[in-house]
Amino acid sequence: MEEKQEHIEDPALAGDIDGVKDVIFKVVFNKKKHDVSFPLDATIAQLKDHLHTIIGSKVMVIGSTFNDVLALSHQTAQLIPEDKVKPSVIKEPLSQQKIHRKILEKGPPEDAMPGLKNVKEALPPHPLYGMCSRGKVRLTFKMENDQIWIERTEKISMSTIKTIVSEPIEGHEEYHILGIQLGPTEASRYWIYWIPSQFVDAIKETILGKWHYF
Numbered sequence: 001m002e003e004k005q006e007h008i009e010d011p012a013l014a015g016d017i018d019g020v021k022d023v024i025f026k027v028v029f030n031k032k033k034h035d036v037s038f039p040l041d042a043t044i045a046q047l048k049d050h051l052h053t054i055i056g057s058k059v060m061v062i063g064s065t066f067n068d069v070l071a072l073s074h075q076t077a078q079l080i081p082e083d084k085v086k087p088s089v090i091k092e093p094l095s096q097q098k099i100h101r102k103i104l105e106k107g108p109p110e111d112a113m114p115g116l117k118n119v120k121e122a123l124p125p126h127p128l129y130g131m132c133s134r135g136k137v138r139l140t141f142k143m144e145n146d147q148i149w150i151e152r153t154e155k156i157s158m159s160t161i162k163t164i165v166s167e168p169i170e171g172h173e174e175y176h177i178l179g180i181q182l183g184p185t186e187a188s189r190y191w192i193y194w195i196p197s198q199f200v201d202a203i204k205e206t207i208l209g210k211w212h213y214f
Helices: 044-055 066-073 098-104 197-208
Strands: 006-017 020-029 032-039 128-132 136-142 147-150 154-157 163-169 172-181 189-196
Touching: 020 044, 032 044, 098 189, 163 189, 163 197, 172 197, 189 197
Parallel strands: none
Antiparallel strands: 006 020, 020 032, 128 136, 128 189, 136 147, 147 154, 163 172, 172 189
């Protein structure tokens, strides 16, 4: 005769009966529920016999071995070999990057304006001079035309500038490297070197407005 599978649910401890605790649970077999009370210190064989008298069918009890339980309770985190761990990416300072270092190694231009570290000043009434890029650079701010002139040949509309980035030059913190982004990607940045530190914030506010993000 085919045996039907039973289901045990809702275990709970009852009070002491003759000094022995009973466990109370429900057995579902053949769509019928049976309330069962059984001594907690009884054996599995005794439980099987007891259930047999209730449901009229042999019971197969399946459980985990003691070693299986120990394996679950003592699981440890998986160790990753040191040579497989990816190091955090550390951004290299602009002045240490090869593309900029080649220019900075030449030192500031002879006519560089004096730089002041940890000072903020408004833009002077005259153009900023004594900087360099592909050649010498003089910056003129034409507010009436909403333009910035680099020398007199490159006239850039301020509204087309996406962002401006800058960093102090290592070893010459009174000067900055400044990148004016003219397009959607970083590849479109126009780099200017030896900008006096005291004018950097004023340049950003003049071009991007006072409430800019950088």
